[in-house]
Each structure stands twice: as structure tokens, then as C-alpha cells.
Amino acid sequence: MPDRSAAPRASVAQLVEAARAGRPRAVARLISLVEDGAPELREVAAALAPHTGGARVVGLTGAPGVGKSTTTSALVGALRSRGERVGVLAVDPSSPFTGGAILGDRVRMQEHALDEGVFIRSMSSRGELGGLAAATPQAVRILDAAGCDTVLVETVGVGQAEVAIASLADTTVVLTAPGMGDAIQAVKAGVLEIADVFVVNKADRDGADAAARDLRGMLALARREPYEWRPPVLRCVASTGDGLDELVESLDKHRAHLAEHGELARRRAARAAAEVRAIATGQLSRRLDELSPAASATALAERVVAGELDPYAAADTLVHTLTGR
Amino acid sequence: MPDRSAAPRASVAQLVEAARAGRPRAVARLISLVEDGAPELREVAAALAPHTGGARVVGLTGAPGVGKSTTTSALVGALRSRGERVGVLAVDPSSPFTGGAILGDRVRMQEHALDEGVFIRSMSSRGELGGLAAATPQAVRILDAAGCDTVLVETVGVGQAEVAIASLADTTVVLTAPGMGDAIQAVKAGVLEIADVFVVNKADRDGADAAARDLRGMLALARREPYEWRPPVLRCVASTGDGLDELVESLDKHRAHLAEHGELARRRAARAAAEVRAIATGQLSRRLDELSPAASATALAERVVAGELDPYAAADTLVHTLTGR
Incomplete structure (x- = not known):
């Protein structure tokens, strides 16, 4: 990762211009700005807006140990070999407190570190619940504006956070591997519904047949219209x-299917709506925090603890203070 | 789980009265009301408010397979043997889509199913992100009002959701087991910071010593003031x-430590504040959904997709529509 402090500060406009020209340091700095929730973030978003929408966004998710990093790296190689510019965001939503997420096997990605056609960035949650959900779409936009043909978003598949992040993608790949427990456990985190492509990785190991069979069995149970994509x-x-x-x-077939059925535009509109809602909810949440101490959640909570007020009545008061209704 | 439709509908006041008398069906119905986000929920919350605060709340969390259900069940037995009334909430935040969470080894709890001094309830996320985070504290309040001395809240330890739910607890127990990967992986989901007690379960297996040593090593690195609790x-x-x-x-020692240092009141106030904020945020989020189509996130998102508007500017518009500011 480039040293953020080495060169004199560039303006947001200069950074966006440099990022659009494909300069990795500019891309990295912009992503840092959105990850930090920096004040320049709005200016970045505004400057990027006209230059996005070109990239295909592919999400990869799965439980720890299924080989997400290795698969992502192999995918980068395959896409590079046909001349694509590729962006990678490795997102770890599972560490809300420590700030520094332990991102598994980053070393696997080293082989692409010197390739100028590849941008790689790890993102971790920096404390704020939902912060990553807001920052990740912006980071995708930056890589998009930087001319990436494909942006791969790799997340640990463990809960609601990565389901939210997976909803960023045009195409979501769900990985599993033999010996990760039965297939039902592997996909229990709601990923069955979000998967466009299933991959049984480490398929040279015992149990790969069973894992693939279990997944196919589950998929066969899902009702799908004839025109619908069958993962x-x-x-x-x-x-x-x-x-x-x-x-x-x-991935190519799924993308073509989406485009053919008008689904790509629908997914992107839904994605943008979710993004706007997430940012708005974050702003509203911050406004709750900025209420005067006497009107704050903390003050109301004291009355809840004392049994004088129930939490719903307290929340009504809070909402009324904020919205006047 | 009792059949919710078998008897004539009781009023909320009657249900709360019956729950306070320890009647399991009333407890189950009240929990269903809060889980469903039923309209009666506010009335339930208001009726419960004066009758809560007596129970000790213990959270148990850990990755799938560490033996949470078995440990919870064993704890129920131990607490029952000294005459406590015990409530158990088994919370599965990991299934936002399917509605029916796959709760591991519920069968382990069967031995307590006929014990009138034990209430057991599984709760799963019913679609709404954050819905479980709002319903779980209410369910705890119901069990509290029903006279439980201890309420055990068992969650799958996989991400931010259960960290939020763990923050419900006076005391949080983090479970791990040998062979679950190294201890650092096992606690990577931010649980190091929330744990008051660590348990290496299945300690008769190979690797238990190493797991305990690794955890102690990590804890030794954490800076703690002399008066602070050392997990x-x-x-x-x-x-x-x-x-x-x-x-x-x-658990008893930790509870005594909390009480001695004024930390119990502080935790409960923080918990109530978080609860009030979560409910308020949910209400604000619903109000965003209720905006007229022309002013909605969906309409704004179309302009975002077209590159005419960036998502922050769109969110500003949304917030302004809602709050007038």
C-alpha cells in the first residue's frame, strides 16, 4: 500500500483525475478517504458520479478457509490474461472493534502486486457499525472510475454484513469446500438466496462430490421461473x-443473462437505492448522537433503566425531537 | 413451542400478568409479539417497564461447533440445581433471508423442556436487518419480568450482529474449542473485547492446552487497569x-465485580441507550421507506445510476425531506 503522506496533498479533483488515468496511488488515496469517512468524501463522490457504471462487479463470499483469497487471485490472473483491468476489494466485516482486521491469506495476492493493471485493497470495519457497508460501494465506484473492467469484492461469508456487501455485486459467487461441514451449514448464512454461481473449491479433496450434490439438491428445491437464472x-x-x-x-454467462433480461439495470438501481438509504440512515443516526444531552438517548435510557419509560416510548421521543413528528 | 392460536386472545395486560406469574404460554406469546414486531409491541413494552431489572443477563457466544448449546444446557442445569429460575434465548442472527434459522443442536435443550423453572426460546432474524437486535432486548425484558433470576442469551459468534446482541449481557461468555482453528481466528470477530469469561470447551480433546495458552497470551497483551476485571x-x-x-x-464473581465497581449500572444504562437508539433508527428507516415515490430513495437512486447525482447528495435530499433540515 502506498505511503499516504509522502507527496504533497493533491486536491480531490486532481486525485480523481489521476485515478481516472489509472494511477494506483491516487486510487489508494481516494479509497482511504472514503474508508476514513473523511470530510472530502462528499467531494470525491460528486467528482466520481459522472464516471462510473462501466465496471462489472463480482462478489466472492464464503466461510473462512474455503479459499476465497486463492480463488480471487486465480480469477485476477484469468481476467488479466484476456487483458482486463481488475480491481480487488478484500472486505472483512467481522472485526468491528479492533480496526485492523486480520485478513486471511493476503500473501496469495502478492503475485499481482506489481501488475499495473490490478488494484488490490483490503478494507476492514473501523468501528462504526455499517461504516463498511457505506464505504465499500464508494470504493467500488473509485475502482470503476479508474477504468477497471471487473471489480472483485471478496468478503468473509458469516452474517448479515457480507450479505449486504454481496448485494453490491452484479454477480455473486459463493464458495464452499469439502470438509467445511455439510453444505447446508456452509450456506446457512442466507447465501443460498444471493448466490449466482456456486463454487466447490478444493475439489480434489474427499467430499467434493457430496458437497456439489448437496448444493445441487438444495438448488433443485428452489422454485424458479423458466426464464430465471439457475446458479x-x-x-x-x-x-x-x-x-x-x-x-x-x-461469470460472463451470468452477466449476459442479466443484461438480456433487464436485470442488470434493476440490480444496479436497487443497489444505488440501498446505498442512498444506508448513507441517509447513517446521517440520521449521527444526528441522534448530536442531540443535546438532555434530549439524548443516554438521558432517556436512564428513565428506561429506572422503569419510568419503556424503550419504544423513549425512541418515539427521540424521533420526534429529530423530525418534529 | 405452544400453539399460539389454541386459546382465545388475551389482552396484553392479561398476558403480562400471566407472564409475571410465570406462566410459560403467556411468556411465549409475548415473545412472539415482539419477535413479529406486532402492533401490540409498544403496549407490551409499556406494561413490562416497571417489572424489569431483576434478572442477571449472561451472553454466550462462539463459532459454530464450539458447543454453545451443550454449554448453555449444562449451565441451565447448574443454575437450576441451586434453585434459580432460568430463561434461555437462542438467537441466530445469521439467517437474514430464510426466516427459519437453522438452530444447531436444539435437541440438547430437551432435557429442560418439561422443567417449569426454565423458559427456552429460539429467535431468528425475520428478514429485517436489525430486527433481531431490536426484538432480543424485549424478549430479555419479558423473561426478566417473568421472574427469571438468570437469562442466558446464546448467539452464533460470527460478526457484528452478535456483538450487538452480546452487548445485551451483564456478563459475556466467549466459547472456543480445540480444533476450531487457532485461537486468534476463533476470536477474530471482535469478541476479545466483549468477553468477560473465556471457555475452552471440549477441553478433553487435543489442543485444549494450546488454545487456553493462546487466549491467555492474547489477554496478557491487553492493557488493563489494576481494578479492571481480568477475564x-x-x-x-x-x-x-x-x-x-x-x-x-x-459468572458470580464477575457479577459481584460489576456491582462493586458501579459497572453494572453503567452497562445497563449503555444497553438501554443502545436499545432506544436501535428502535429510533428503525423508526427513522421505516419513515424513509414511507416517503412518497417521487421523494423516495428509489427515485433518487435512478439519478445516481444515471450519474446525475452522487449517493451522498441523494442521501442529503432524503434526510432533508424527513427532518426539514
Whole structure:
């Protein structure tokens, strides 16, 4: 990651211009601004707005240990070999407190570190619940504006946070691997509903057949209209590249399917609406924090603890103070 | 779970009265009302308010497979044997879409199913992000009002959701087990900061010593003032009851420590404030959804997709519409 303090400060307009020209340091600085929730963030967003929408966004998710980083890295290689510019955001929503997320096997990505056609960035939650959900779409926009053909967003698949982040993607790839517990456990975090492509990674191991079969069995139970996309279940060995061509092919097919059925525009509109709502909710939440001490949640909570007020009545008071209604 | 439709509808006041008398069906109905976000919810909250604050709330969290259900069940047994009335909420925040969470080993709790001094309830997320975070504290209040001496809240430890739910507790127990990956992975979800008691469960297995050592090593790195609580690292075999006495003893000690240092009141005030904020944020979020189509996030999102508006400017518009500022 570039040193953020080495060069004199550039203006937001200069940074956006440099990022659009594909300069990695400018891209990195812009992402830092949005990740930090810096004051310049609004200016960044405004400057980016006319230059986005070109990139395909692919989400990769799965439980720890399924080989997300290895698969992402292999995908980067495959996309680079056909000349694409690729952005990677490795998002770890699971560490709300420590600020420094322990991102698994970043070392796997090193092989692409010197490739000028690849931008790689790790993002972790910096304390604020929902902060990552707001920052990640902005980071995608930056990579998009920087001319990436594909942006890969890799998240640990463990709960609601990454489901929210996966909803960023045009296409969501859900990874599993043999020996990760049964397939139902592996997909319990609601990912069945968000998956466009399933990958059984480490498919050279015992249990790969069973895992693929279980997934296909579950998918067969889901009701789908004839025109609806049916998520394929692929087998890969990302570490050797086996099955990668099929994965790339499935991504292309899904993208074509989305475009053909008007679904791409629908997904992107829904994504933008969710993004706007998340930012607005964050702003409202901050306004709650900025209420005078006497009108604050803390003051009301004292009355709740004393049994004088129930939490819903307290919340009504808070909302009324904020909105006048 | 009792059949909710078998008897004629009781009023909220009657239900609260019956719950306070310890009648399980009334308790179950009230929890259903808050879980469903029923209109009666506010009335329930208001009726409960004067009757809460008596219960000790203990959170248990840990990754899938560490033996949370077995440990919870063993704890129920230990607390029952000294005459406590015990409530159990098994919360699964990891399934935002399916509505029906796959709650691991509920069968472990069956031994307490006929015990009138034990209330057991599973709660799952019913779609709304944050819905569980709002409903769980209410369910705790119901069990509290129903005369539970201890309420155990068991959650899958995988992300921000359960960290939020763990913040419900007076005392949070974080479980791990040998063979769940290294201890650092096991506690990566920010749980190091929320743990008051660590339990290495399945301590009869290989690797228990190493897991306990790793945890103690990490704890030794944390800066703590001399008067601060130092989380013990216990070893248990919940399935045989080994180590359970020490766990109960640690819970009692922690509770005494909290009371002694004024921390119990502080935690409960912070908990109530978070609860009020969560409800208020949910209300504000619903009001965003209720804006007229022309002023809605969806309408603004169309302009974002078109590159005419950036998402922050769109969010400003939304917030202004709602608050007049």
C-alpha cells in the first residue's frame, strides 16, 4: 500500500483525475478517504458520479478457509490474461472493534502486486457499525472510475454484513469446500438466496462430490421461473487453476443473462437505492448522537433503566425531537 | 413451542400478568409479539417497564461447533440445581433471508423442556436487518419480568450482529474449542473485547492446552487497569459437566465485580441507550421507506445510476425531506 503522506496533498479533483488515468496511488488515496469517512468524501463522490457504471462487479463470499483469497487471485490472473483491468476489494466485516482486521491469506495476492493493471485493497470495519457497508460501494465506484473492467469484492461469508456487501455485486459467487461441514451449514448464512454461481473449491479433496450434490439438491428445491437464472455448481481447484476457465465463463454467462433480461439495470438501481438509504440512515443516526444531552438517548435510557419509560416510548421521543413528528 | 392460536386472545395486560406469574404460554406469546414486531409491541413494552431489572443477563457466544448449546444446557442445569429460575434465548442472527434459522443442536435443550423453572426460546432474524437486535432486548425484558433470576442469551459468534446482541449481557461468555482453528481466528470477530469469561470447551480433546495458552497470551497483551476485571480462561467439558462449577463461580464473581465497581449500572444504562437508539433508527428507516415515490430513495437512486447525482447528495435530499433540515 502506498505511503499516504509522502507527496504533497493533491486536491480531490486532481486525485480523481489521476485515478481516472489509472494511477494506483491516487486510487489508494481516494479509497482511504472514503474508508476514513473523511470530510472530502462528499467531494470525491460528486467528482466520481459522472464516471462510473462501466465496471462489472463480482462478489466472492464464503466461510473462512474455503479459499476465497486463492480463488480471487486465480480469477485476477484469468481476467488479466484476456487483458482486463481488475480491481480487488478484500472486505472483512467481522472485526468491528479492533480496526485492523486480520485478513486471511493476503500473501496469495502478492503475485499481482506489481501488475499495473490490478488494484488490490483490503478494507476492514473501523468501528462504526455499517461504516463498511457505506464505504465499500464508494470504493467500488473509485475502482470503476479508474477504468477497471471487473471489480472483485471478496468478503468473509458469516452474517448479515457480507450479505449486504454481496448485494453490491452484479454477480455473486459463493464458495464452499469439502470438509467445511455439510453444505447446508456452509450456506446457512442466507447465501443460498444471493448466490449466482456456486463454487466447490478444493475439489480434489474427499467430499467434493457430496458437497456439489448437496448444493445441487438444495438448488433443485428452489422454485424458479423458466426464464430465471439457475446458479451453476462448479468445481475448482483454485490453487492449480483447475476449473477457473469454467468460472470465468459462468461469470460472463451470468452477466449476459442479466443484461438480456433487464436485470442488470434493476440490480444496479436497487443497489444505488440501498446505498442512498444506508448513507441517509447513517446521517440520521449521527444526528441522534448530536442531540443535546438532555434530549439524548443516554438521558432517556436512564428513565428506561429506572422503569419510568419503556424503550419504544423513549425512541418515539427521540424521533420526534429529530423530525418534529 | 405452544400453539399460539389454541386459546382465545388475551389482552396484553392479561398476558403480562400471566407472564409475571410465570406462566410459560403467556411468556411465549409475548415473545412472539415482539419477535413479529406486532402492533401490540409498544403496549407490551409499556406494561413490562416497571417489572424489569431483576434478572442477571449472561451472553454466550462462539463459532459454530464450539458447543454453545451443550454449554448453555449444562449451565441451565447448574443454575437450576441451586434453585434459580432460568430463561434461555437462542438467537441466530445469521439467517437474514430464510426466516427459519437453522438452530444447531436444539435437541440438547430437551432435557429442560418439561422443567417449569426454565423458559427456552429460539429467535431468528425475520428478514429485517436489525430486527433481531431490536426484538432480543424485549424478549430479555419479558423473561426478566417473568421472574427469571438468570437469562442466558446464546448467539452464533460470527460478526457484528452478535456483538450487538452480546452487548445485551451483564456478563459475556466467549466459547472456543480445540480444533476450531487457532485461537486468534476463533476470536477474530471482535469478541476479545466483549468477553468477560473465556471457555475452552471440549477441553478433553487435543489442543485444549494450546488454545487456553493462546487466549491467555492474547489477554496478557491487553492493557488493563489494576481494578479492571481480568477475564479468566476456563476449561470445560460441557457434555460431562466438567468445569461447570468453575464457570458458574466465574459468572458470580464477575457479577459481584460489576456491582462493586458501579459497572453494572453503567452497562445497563449503555444497553438501554443502545436499545432506544436501535428502535429510533428503525423508526427513522421505516419513515424513509414511507416517503412518497417521487421523494423516495428509489427515485433518487435512478439519478445516481444515471450519474446525475452522487449517493451522498441523494442521501442529503432524503434526510432533508424527513427532518426539514
